[in-house]
Amino acid sequence: MxxxxxxxxxxxxxxxxxxxxxxxxxxxxxxxxxxxxxxxxxxxxxxxxxxxxxxxxxxxxxxxxxxxxxxxxxxxxxxxxxxxxxxxxxxxxxxxxxxxxxxxxxxxxxxxxxxxxxxxxxxxxxxxxxxAVYGLCEVYGERAAGVDFISNPGCYPTATLLGLIPALEAGWIKPDSIIIDAKSGVSGAGRGTSLMVHFAEMNENFKAYKINKHQHIPEIEQVLTDIAGEKVTVTFTTHLVPMTRGIMTTMYAGLIGEHSEQDLVELYRNYYAGRPYVRVREPGVVPATKEVSGSNYCDIGFATDARTGRVTIVSVIDNIVKGAAGQAIQNLNLMMGWEETRGLGYTPVYP
Amino acid sequence: MxxxxxxxxxxxxxxxxxxxxxxxxxxxxxxxxxxxxxxxxxxxxxxxxxxxxxxxxxxxxxxxxxxxxxxxxxxxxxxxxxxxxxxxxxxxxxxxxxxxxxxxxxxxxxxxxxxxxxxxxxxxxxxxxxxAVYGLCEVYGERAAGVDFISNPGCYPTATLLGLIPALEAGWIKPDSIIIDAKSGVSGAGRGTSLMVHFAEMNENFKAYKINKHQHIPEIEQVLTDIAGEKVTVTFTTHLVPMTRGIMTTMYAGLIGEHSEQDLVELYRNYYAGRPYVRVREPGVVPATKEVSGSNYCDIGFATDARTGRVTIVSVIDNIVKGAAGQAIQNLNLMMGWEETRGLGYTPVYP
Amino acid sequence: MxxxxxxxxxxxxxxxxxxxxxxxxxxxxxxxxxxxxxxxxxxxxxxxxxxxxxxxxxxxxxxxxxxxxxxxxxxxxxxxxxxxxxxxxxxxxxxxxxxxxxxxxxxxxxxxxxxxxxxxxxxxxxxxxxxAVYGLCEVYGERAAGVDFISNPGCYPTATLLGLIPALEAGWIKPDSIIIDAKSGVSGAGRGTSLMVHFAEMNENFKAYKINKHQHIPEIEQVLTDIAGEKVTVTFTTHLVPMTRGIMTTMYAGLIGEHSEQDLVELYRNYYAGRPYVRVREPGVVPATKEVSGSNYCDIGFATDARTGRVTIVSVIDNIVKGAAGQAIQNLNLMMGWEETRGLGYTPVYP
Amino acid sequence: MxxxxxxxxxxxxxxxxxxxxxxxxxxxxxxxxxxxxxxxxxxxxxxxxxxxxxxxxxxxxxxxxxxxxxxxxxxxxxxxxxxxxxxxxxxxxxxxxxxxxxxxxxxxxxxxxxxxxxxxxxxxxxxxxxxAVYGLCEVYGERAAGVDFISNPGCYPTATLLGLIPALEAGWIKPDSIIIDAKSGVSGAGRGTSLMVHFAEMNENFKAYKINKHQHIPEIEQVLTDIAGEKVTVTFTTHLVPMTRGIMTTMYAGLIGEHSEQDLVELYRNYYAGRPYVRVREPGVVPATKEVSGSNYCDIGFATDARTGRVTIVSVIDNIVKGAAGQAIQNLNLMMGWEETRGLGYTPVYP
Structure with missing residues (x-):
């Protein structure tokens, strides 16, 4: 009461x-x-x-x-x-x-x-x-209304999926060509102490870990498979960056057909129309992690390469906000039928 | 309109x-x-x-x-x-x-x-x-009501003065014994580029600068003199810490009479009663800068030393919030006759 | 004289x-x-x-x-x-x-x-x-003996090429499948000040830059093409890490045939036999940048993935040593007919 | 054998x-x-x-x-x-x-x-x-020759004592006025994991610890008492800086008589004549920690203040080199009757 x-x-x-x-x-x-x-x-x-x-x-x-x-x-x-x-x-x-x-x-x-x-x-x-409803708000948000139980997405999957789904759904990228190079601030490793994240070992250092073994891999593949309508398998590497907050996923895929950066920007802006927590940058501009720090935003940018026929997609979030607590509140808002932005109007903390 | x-x-x-x-x-x-x-x-x-x-x-x-x-x-x-x-x-x-x-x-x-x-x-x-009314809210807040023009305190003076004033006003510390060793995150140097704050020069580095020459010295002395009722001159050193936000001032003064850490905690809690943005720690506990990051708090702690008869006072703020923009809004609230906390309820961003 | x-x-x-x-x-x-x-x-x-x-x-x-x-x-x-x-x-x-x-x-x-x-x-x-002799010591070292003019390789190319060449030369990876995700400490941007590497902007931040446009791309492709005997085009992304020294290149390629991590370790150890500045890690172990900091080493590790048929190769150097000054001295040693290790016996500075 | x-x-x-x-x-x-x-x-x-x-x-x-x-x-x-x-x-x-x-x-x-x-x-x-001979090389070096057992000084005492002794011995500073504000990189806390030095807690943070309780206090006082010929008691605060290596001690003392920065520079240069690992900066210039990183140097600078009659002395070392392993080797050199610089010619790693 x-x-x-x-x-x-x-x-x-x-x-x-x-x-x-x-x-x-x-x-x-x-x-x-x-x-x-x-x-x-x-x-x-x-x-x-x-x-x-x-x-x-x-x-x-x-x-x-x-x-x-x-x-x-x-x-x-x-x-x-x-x-x-x-x-x-x-x-x-x-x-x-x-x-x-x-x-x-x-x-x-x-x-x-x-x-x-x-x-x-x-x-x-x-x-x-x-x-459990998988609560990737900007993709499955409508499924959350009225339910009792949401499973909040992982931090890496959130940045990755929001960055890949519009292009995959549109059939613009080859499902079997996806490579995800992910980098995370150290808070993602939690508060448990270990030599891996001991200050003097992690500071001024850049580390790769759990290559091809991270438990977020099947989570990403489950959703991409759902979107693509065919089994999608990805290559996925995680790294620790000597900073506290932030995730960047740099993603590579072969393009199907010709699509300019401008085309991609429009595709994504249409896909995320009305979803204020995804911000798509201008053509040729990619976001940095600090630009979303402390906030619920996921910012996305593109670089295409005519030489290789591949697109590079850069997606950033604050791993503890959009990658955890912020998206959890966004999900609760959706469960309750409230505006998804309710109580989440945090401007990124910069610098 | x-x-x-x-x-x-x-x-x-x-x-x-x-x-x-x-x-x-x-x-x-x-x-x-x-x-x-x-x-x-x-x-x-x-x-x-x-x-x-x-x-x-x-x-x-x-x-x-x-x-x-x-x-x-x-x-x-x-x-x-x-x-x-x-x-x-x-x-x-x-x-x-x-x-x-x-x-x-x-x-x-x-x-x-x-x-x-x-x-x-x-x-x-x-x-x-x-x-111009000098807007150190927790000390001169009542002067702000209804005025048109506030001069917002400097970042170093804010942390320093909030840490020293109650003890100085109570006559517990010797006015001519005050030494202030201040440390600031690099955002305090502003957005103008220079070699001093070039990433590769400042990272993994700790620097002292403007020793005895910082323009915040007369500002601090003007207020301490006002409080003490006698001319106060301080020794003041500023350092840059390889981090973005936060100020700690570590302050030293000779005690007049015997005062335990518990006494100091009570003195300060009484002085700042009803002022939610100053938090006084338990006896023997001192704050770290991250504990106020992104927020308008000033946290203060004490360590006394019977061997030397001195007290060490530690005061921390976020230099851009309580040391600048946050206190400015707090001052506007006071000018307008609003609650001083209006629109400032930001919980520190941790970690 | x-x-x-x-x-x-x-x-x-x-x-x-x-x-x-x-x-x-x-x-x-x-x-x-x-x-x-x-x-x-x-x-x-x-x-x-x-x-x-x-x-x-x-x-x-x-x-x-x-x-x-x-x-x-x-x-x-x-x-x-x-x-x-x-x-x-x-x-x-x-x-x-x-x-x-x-x-x-x-x-x-x-x-x-x-x-x-x-x-x-x-x-x-x-x-x-x-x-100009292209002085990638462990690959073209024999060409340096007695010459007057060496062009020292770039930092990114050094880490990249040493990590790719043995597998490419052996025909174990598909030349048209190579994706290089590179991360560098900020010293790589030099001593010229700019907002990009201003401390408060770069600290607690992770940035991608010059995607598909970096001048090291043709340098990498020139050598890979030479090794493969066919035109090789790569996808190459550079990022800045909030640290001073170190480069990691995380490289992806489709495998030709089945090769275990053990196979790769042996291939590379054979290729680099007698070259003390390349250290190949045990199967399943990848290096971190701090493990070579201040030294002339290039450390390499592998992760294969049966699910995707790709190999992930991780290569790290100190960008200012092996990626610049150290390799330059190594080249001079080779020009003079001296041991390539002469005067370069710096153990990595750890932590 | x-x-x-x-x-x-x-x-x-x-x-x-x-x-x-x-x-x-x-x-x-x-x-x-x-x-x-x-x-x-x-x-x-x-x-x-x-x-x-x-x-x-x-x-x-x-x-x-x-x-x-x-x-x-x-x-x-x-x-x-x-x-x-x-x-x-x-x-x-x-x-x-x-x-x-x-x-x-x-x-x-x-x-x-x-x-x-x-x-x-x-x-x-x-x-x-x-x-045990207390091995502060530049002060007690002659006692080391030929002995079997040296106790290597602590990191904080090394920076502190080298910065204070010449002025104290000359009778230029008041023995009862000494305040030492010390800052250390996190490697000083060792390799044992704890929440205190967990990356996400310590990064972007500045902490004071063990105020007036650090075990290096009696070590400092023992030597200063020996030098002054009277009991010296100091106020001593230690802080952790979000960096790996380096100590700065900022020291305050009341001057006895009038002494310019130039006077102090000369006094110290005379005191340390022939001792290459102490470098005294020009008048008005103070060192930063990175300027000695990875090397056995202790760099010292001064700022005097006519307004307060105090001198501020800044002393920096690499805590693991001059504050530990480097000075230990220097001591062994002295024990063996070798040049104290033997095998220690490491130029600071910069940046």
Whole structure:
């Protein structure tokens, strides 16, 4: 019950970067009130102990993970947990009548076997994989209206898919030619410490990792296959950039027919007409990651090459906003039938 | 004239970091509408040409600097110009009936001779130096109500003064013992290119500059002298940190009498009671710059040392928000008689 | 004349990053003595004025650019000048009997018309384009022995070519399938200031630039075409990473036949046997840029993908060492008939 | 026994940053051969597994910690271990007839009680505290000749003491007025992972830590007291800078008498005459950390202030070279009666 008339939201995984960003962004939402910030590992502790930047911003104590208790306090739950945790938690939350936006990745793949192959642990029950709506807002937004359960896309897939889908759907690029070279700020690796992201090892360094093995590969292929109407397999490389926020995916594909940069700009602007969070740059201009930092934008630009017959597509997002917390709120807006921009009007922080 | 009923604001210097931050922050203000973004150097050009992150956020064309034209479009002007420019521009804006919040530094010193000694060019007319209210909100906020002309404090002085004033006013620290070791992110040097802030020179580097010569020294001393009731002279060093945003001032002073960290915390919390943008940390805890990044907070912490009889005070702000654009909006709120937090509820961006 | 019996070296362009790195590296060379550091823009000034790190390391005064004067003081000249300057300077130096290692790029392309198309200014006389030996040491090293004039490879081409040549020469990859996604530290953009590499703009940012337009494209294609025996055209993208040093090229190609990562490791280790500056990683392991920082190494690793039939090759260098000054010294060693490692035994600086 | 005639060196703690830097620097030493790299935690593993940058540089397998075994393979041992480990290890190494340069900090304080107060664990036996020569080369270098056991100074004390001693010894600064504001690159925190130095937390951040509590305080005071001939107590603050290498100490002291910047430059240049690793800048010029990066230099500059009667002294070093491994080799050179510069001629890596 709420005295404000606002939708009451709980955040599970409030001590990860996705959870903390939900807290930041939701401060600006006129129709949502955070009523519980939840952490299995730090329950009982004041949140500002681990996150002093939140001093005076939200309630002091972290709650534990208990579906019934959550249901008594909230109408909607964002589950920003590690992979494998949501798989166990979400069925109970749905059963308790809560709306769920899951950021964990556990419910993105429709095929449990594929999940187990890439994620290396047991898949959630198939009924939930089927029920979950894949919340790539600018592509499948209309499917979100009124549903109870959204699976929020991964950070890399968001930048990648928004950059590829219009051209693929139009039949302008060869489905079997797609190569995705992705680069991410280090916050994408989460808050768990490791030598890989130890400051002195990662600073002034550029690293490739999980080449051809990243769990976002089947997620990307599942959607591209859906769009293309034929099986699409991609080459996908991930790199860590010595910065905190931001993803750029540089994508390569063979063109079918002749299409200028101007043609591509028009195709994409038409495709994304009315969707303010995708901004398509002028012909010959590509975006940099800082141009969307702290905001829910995905910016896209093109370079074609007559010499090779290929197009290079550059897509950037803030991995924690459009790649996680921001798109999750956008999805909730769509579930509720609100404007998708509600509470998300954050201008990029520049410089 | 405005159809929205909102206060119409113009920003002079819209292509500097302070001006661009005003644009970002004002997007969230319910009672202010930006009606003109002005740049003498780039008039006529679309603002997103130089700042692609603003694509779709504000009007496309930059206006030129003309007082009459500004007055026809706006009720209030933020002048975020280089030093020396505001000195010439502001009298005309005030004469045209506009409210002015000046971020340039030209009107902070009450003594024109001192201005010329530190700024190395002619001072503005004395009448304007007298008229300008020094807008350190948490200290002089009540002076801002209803006035037409505010001089917004410098970035270093803001962090420094908020960190020193309660102890100095209470007579707990020796006025002649104050040493201020200040560190700033590189955005504080502005958008003008130079070898000093060339990426390859500044990255992985830590530099001291303008030791004992920074023009913020007389500004700090003017206020501390006012508070102490005796002439205060400080030692002040500025450094550049290889990061974009944030200022930390580490301040040293000899204690008068015995005061524990707990005492200091209580003194400061009392002093800043009801002022939400100053957050005083628990005893023994000091803030880091990222904990206020993107927000209007100034966070303060203490360490006392019985061995030396000195206190170390650590104060952090985001130099472009609380140190410039954020405090300017806070000042406008106070001028208008609004809540000082209006439109400034930005949670720090973390990580 | 030299009293030490060492080879006397002059460096033209001593105030650029390539020139300054030559000064650093040559301090450790037992058989070379720097007798003149030359800068057209700063002649007469002490070098430590612009580069305080060189205080006490080399002579104080910069010399002007004069071929006769250089010839009176030096036996060999490194020309680390902007493109277009070497084109005019080198003929005179060669005529004066000096050995020349040119780092400018002016003499890398054999075809003057192609030079003008990509570099956008007039090509050097064709005789010099023909005379210049392209000094990719591990591939064309034997051609360097005894010659007077070496054109030192570009930074991107060095990392790219060393990573592609063994597989291409072996016929294991499809020549028309090559896509090169290159990332460079910002020092690669040189010491000239611009908004592009202004600290506050480039820090916490990742940018693509000159897509399909970089002047290193024809250089790469010229060599790959030579190796493949057929015209090779590549897709090539360059990005700036918010770090100072380092290049990674992530390269994609379709495999001809089945080749495991182990096969590739063996192929490359055989190809580079006896060449200590190329280090091939274990199967499944790819290098990061910091692992070669400050050194002359090029490290290479592989990931194959049975799903797509493509191989991903990762190659890293320090852009200022192996990509410029280090390889230039390696070339001089080969010209003189010395061990190629002479004076280049720098262990990577880590972390 | 060695066939090369070189001094045989073992490095205990070869998987920390100090140990790894010893490996790098010793590659350039003409009279020392590394015969054993030792790690208690990783014994048996190839060193390049954890440090791929060392591929092909040193022996592959890490040895375990055994005094007798070390003595059979080496003449000298560098102990770059965590505090508390050397305390137990060094007595056995000395007993086995080895020369020891200890980088751990365990033998720097002469007073065991003070050690326990600041280090929070038991002190080494007093005989060893007495025996250890404190190896601040430019001040106590003559004490090192011929001894078997050197305690290598801490990183912060090295920068601090070299910056203060000449003025203190000359009686130009007030001993009770010294305030040291120190800033360090993050490598100073070592290779152990923690949230404090997690990339996403430390990047774009500036942090103060251990204010008035750092274990380097008694080390600094012990030496300053020795120099001044009276008890000196200092205020000392440490900060972490978002960069990997480098320390700057900004030091404040009240002047006794009038001394210009020129006077100070002369005083320091006289004091450090013949000591090439201290470089004193021109009057009014202060050094930045990058100007010594990768090298054994300590650069010093001054700013005096007639308004306050204080001097500001800025001192910079590379924390891992002059602040650890470089000074350790310099000490070994002095122990052996060699030139102190032997094998240490590394020009700073710039940019």
């Amino acid at each position: 709420t005295v404000t008339g606002k939708l009451r939201a709980a955040i599970v995984g409030s001590t990860g970067y996705g959870g903390v960003e939900l807290i930041r962004l939701l401060q600006g939402h006129p129709d949502i009130e955070i009523t519980s910030v939840i952490s299995s590992s730090s329950a009982g502790a004041p949140i500002e102990e681990g996150f002093p930047h939140l001093t005076g911003v939200v309630q002091r104590k972290l709650d534990g993970v208990d579906a019934a208790e959550i249901a008594s306090r909230a109408d909607v739950v964002f589950t920003a947990t590690p992979s494998g945790v949501s798989a166990k938690l979400v069925p109970g939350l749905l059963a308790a009548g809560l709306k769920v936006v899951d950021l964990s990745g556990d419910f993105r793949l429709k095929d449990g076997a594929e999940y187990e192959q890439w994620y290396k642990h047991p898949a959630p029950p198939e009924a939930y994989l089927k029920q | 405005t159809v929205t009923g909102k206060l119409r604001a113009a920003i002079v210097g819209s292509t500097g970091y302070g001006g661009v931050e005003l644009i970002r922050l004002l997007q969230g203000h319910p009672d202010i509408e930006i009606t003109s973004v002005i740049s003498s150097s780039s008039a006529g050009a679309p603002i997103e040409e130089g700042f692609p992150h603003l694509t779709g956020v504000v009007q496309r064309k930059l206006d030129g600097v003309d007082a009459a034209e500004i007055a026809s479009r706006a009720d209030v002007v933020f002048t975020a110009t280089p030093s020396g420019v505001s000195a010439k521009l502001v009298p005309g804006l005030l004469a045209a009936g506009l409210k002015v919040v000046d971020l340039s530094g030209d009107f902070r010193l009450k003594d024109g001779a001192e201005y010329e000694q530190w700024y190395k060019h002619p001072a503005p007319p004395e009448a304007y130096l007298k008229q | 030299t009293v030490t019996g060492k080879l006397r070296a002059a460096i033209v362009g001593s105030t650029g990053y390539g020139g300054v790195e030559l000064i650093r590296l040559l301090q450790g060379h037992p058989d070379i003595e720097i007798t003149s550091v030359i800068s057209s823009s700063s002649a007469g000034a002490p070098i430590e004025e612009g580069f305080p790190h060189l205080t006490g390391v080399v002579q104080r005064k910069l010399d002007g650019v004069d071929a006769a004067e250089i010839a009176s003081r030096a036996d060999v000249v490194f020309t680390a000048t902007p493109s277009g300057v070497s084109a005019k300077l080198v003929p005179g130096l060669l005529a004066a009997g000096l050995k020349v290692v040119d780092l400018s790029g002016d003499f890398r392309l054999k075809d003057g018309a192609e030079y003008e198309q990509w570099y956008k200014h007039p090509a050097p006389p064709e005789a010099y384009l023909k005379q | 060695t066939v090369t005639g070189k001094l045989r060196a073992a490095i205990v703690g070869s998987t920390g940053y100090g140990g790894v830097e010893l490996i790098r620097l010793l590659q350039g030493h003409p009279d020392i051969e590394i015969t054993s790299v030792i790690s208690s935690s990783s014994a048996g593993a190839p060193i390049e597994e954890g440090f791929p940058h060392l591929t092909g540089v040193v022996q592959r397998k890490l040895d375990g910690v055994d005094a007798a075994e070390i003595a059979s393979r080496a003449d000298v041992v560098f102990t770059a271990t965590p505090s508390g480990v050397s305390a137990k290890l060094v007595p056995g190494l000395l007993a086995a007839g080895l020369k020891v340069v200890d980088l751990s900090g365990d033998f720097r304080l002469k007073d065991g009680a003070e050690y326990e107060q600041w280090y929070k664990h038991p002190a080494p036996p007093e005989a060893y505290l007495k025996q």
